[in-house]
Amino acid sequence: MNIFDFTLKKHKGEKISMVTCYDYTSARILAETSIDCLLVGDSVAMTMHGFKDTLSATLEMMRFHTAAVSRGASEKFIVSDLPFLSYRKSLSKNVSAAQVLMQSGAQAVKLENATGNLPFIRHLTESGIPVMGHLGLTMQLMHMLGGLKVQGRSESQAERMKQDALLLQEAGCFALVLECIPTQLAKEITQSLHIPTIGIGAGFHTDGQVLVYQDLLGLNTDFKPKFVKVFVEGQVKIRNGIEKYVQAVKAGDFPNDEHCYGN
Ligand code: KIV
DSSP states (O other), X not given: XXXXXXXXXXXXXXXXXXXXXXXXXXXXXXXXXXXXXEEEOTTHHHHTTOOSSGGGOOHHHHHHHHHHHHHHXXXXXXXXXXXXXXXXXXXXXXXXXXXXXXXTTOSEEEOOOSTTTHHHHHHHHHTTOOEEEEEXXXXXXXXXXXXXXXXXXXXXXXXXXXXXXXXXXXXXXXXEXXXXXXXHHHHHHHHHOSSOEEEESSOSOSSEEEEOHHHHTTOOTTOOOTTOOOSSOHXXXXXXXXXXXXXXXXXXXXXXXXXXXXX
16 A cells, blocks of 8 residues: 555545554564554553553654554554654654654554644645644644544534545645544535545545454453444454363363473
C-alpha cells in the first residue's frame, strides 16, 4: 500500500482494512496476513501500558512501539499516532514530533481533529509526511467532549464534522478515521470526500474499517463497546494453552525427550 492505493481502493469500491499494532511479535503475525494497513495508535497507552485513556501516550512511547512494529512488518503501510499535545506546540516542535515517528519506521502520521491543525497538516504534507485525519470521538479531546460518547448526533455537530472533513481533505490528508458517529453521518461524509474514510463505530458505509488488535482478538474482555466484534476468543484460547502447560509441568509430561539435549 501507498497513499495512492488508499484513494484507488475507494474509487474501485474495495474496502480498506486497518488494525492497530504495537509490538514486534504481533507485527510479524500481521505481516503474514492481507491486512492493508497497521496503526500504531495512541491506544497503546491503554492496551500495552494499562493507562485508563490515551492522554498518557508519549512521543517516546510512540517512537518505541512504531520502531518495533516496523521491524516486524516492514512491508506493511504503517501509520503512527501523534500523541496528546505533541502537535499543539510550536511548528518546529510539532514537526520534530512527526519526524521522530517517520524516522522510527512509520509511512504516515495520524492526528486528531481539524481545528487549529490545518496549517500544520499542510506543512507536513508539503514536507513529505502523509497525514491521516481523525474525527468523531477523538479521545485526546475527551475532557472537552464531556466524556466518551457518540459524536455528531446533533445537527450542528454533524454539520461541523462534515465541514471539518472537507477542510482536512483540502489541507492534504490522504485518509480520514471516523470514530463513533452515526452511520448516516459517516455515509454523508464518505460520499462528500474523494479521500477514503476508515470507520470505527461509524457503520458500514465508510471506505474501510479499523479495530484495536486486542479487541478483535478477544484479548480485552474488560472493554466491549457496541462497535467491537470479537473474531477470535483469544483470551480463552491463551488461558487454556497456559493451563495445559501448567498441567504438563505438574504431571512431569513436559519436558520429555524431544525437548532435551543429549550429551
Ligand atoms: O489509537 C487508536 O487505537 C486509534 C483508533 C481508535 C483509530 O486511534
